[in-house]
Amino acid sequence: MAGRPPQGVQMLGSLLVAIAIVAAAIAIVTAHFGPTSSAELDAREERLEQREENIEELQELEEERRERDR
Amino acid sequence: MSPSADEGPDFDVLRSTAMEDLVESITRGNPTEVKVVLASVVLGLAVYQVLLAAVAYGWLRLPFLQQGSASWTHRASGDTILVLTLVIAIMCIGYSGFEDGGAHSIVATILLGVFTTKVLVVRFGGRLGRLLPLLGVAVLILFGITWLTSAGDFLGVG
Numbered sequence: 001m002a003g004r005p006p007q008g009v010q011m012l013g014s015l016l017v018a019i020a021i022v023a024a025a026i027a028i029v030t031a032h033f034g035p036t037s038s039a040e041l042d043a044r045e046e047r048l049e050q051r052e053e054n055i056e057e058l059q060e061l062e063e064e065r066r067e068r069d070r
Numbered sequence: 071m072s073p074s075a076d077e078g079p080d081f082d083v084l085r086s087t088a089m090e091d092l093v094e095s096i097t098r099g100n101p102t103e104v105k106v107v108l109a110s111v112v113l114g115l116a117v118y119q120v121l122l123a124a125v126a127y128g129w130l131r132l133p134f135l136q137q138g139s140a141s142w143t144h145r146a147s148g149d150t151i152l153v154l155t156l157v158i159a160i161m162c163i164g165y166s167g168f169e170d171g172g173a174h175s176i177v178a179t180i181l182l183g184v185f186t187t188k189v190l191v192v193r194f195g196g197r198l199g200r201l202l203p204l205l206g207v208a209v210l211i212l213f214g215i216t217w218l219t220s221a222g223d224f225l226g227v228g
Contacts, residue, residue, distance in 0.1 A: 004133065004134060010139035018115060021111075021115060024114070025107070029110045
């Protein structure tokens with residue numbers, strides 16, 4: 001039919017659309033995840049552990065200081 | 071009764087642990103996220119497949135796409151979907167196991183059955199070829215429900 005691109009171009013174009021759909025699906029879904037990758041979660045867990053350790057250390061120092069004051 | 075130490079290792083447990091380790095290492099500790107991405111890619115391509123099939127059957131006429139080209143891309147994209155679906159199924163069963171009575175497991179099993187039937191009809195169907203549009207729409211609907219009961223749930227859509 002007149003006005004239609006050659007068949008090779010049609011095939012390439014329709015394949016490119018499929019690739020674009022794949023790329024869009026990956027981009028949308030991974031953007032939806034946010035900071036939930038295992039690396040992010042590990043880092044967050046490490047920060048929490050560090051904070052708990054700091055709090056415990058401070059409590060111990062406080063107790064030591066109180067005992068010294070007595 | 072639990073097996074005694076004399077009975078040796080439980081090979082089922084060892085096999086399932088090895089599979090879990092393999093999936094964990096391939097996905098670098100993000101098996102669910104990888105499955106959700108792959109399932110979403112498959113769903114997107116499945117919708118595109120129906121559009122291409124409509125052009126290939128002549129039900130939808132586009133000025134820039136002929137039936138032959140649409141049919142060729144439909145097959146190429148379908149092969150990709152088949153491979154991705156098998157990968158997801160193997161990861162799902164190997165990592166999470168088969169949940170008896172779960173909606174996701176039931177729908178996914180039906181999906182695999184209908185999908186296999188469709189592939190067999192495409193290859194050797196002959197007269198059964200007239201069932202292809204029906205099978206194609208059924209596969210798309212089953213993909214949608216399977217996605218909603220797993221990836222959709224995970225993404226807060228289902």
